[in-house]
Amino acid sequence: LDLLMVKFDRTHTHRVNFDDFIQLCVVLQTLTAAFRDKDTDRDGIITVGYEEYLTMVFTSNI
Incomplete structure (x- = not known):
């Protein structure tokens, strides 16, 4: 989950918007x-x- 936090924390404030x-x-x-x-x-x-x-990764539509 840490990796996902890094990817989705766009402001680098350890927060993810809704x-x-x-x-x-x-x-x-x-x-x-x-x-x-x-x-x-x-x-x-x-x-x-x-x-x-x-x-697997590229067909997952992420």
Whole structure:
């Protein structure tokens, strides 16, 4: 979550405005869903190649 805070804290004041918070939540939900699709045994670990990783990120519409 720290990484998302850095990305969405546009003023560098350790705060996220409401609109950015909503966008942050959507991004987190989208990436979590993409991860869960690959985590078939639900152990919190996936193995993907670089190209597949890029496909996951770029098709997540973030």
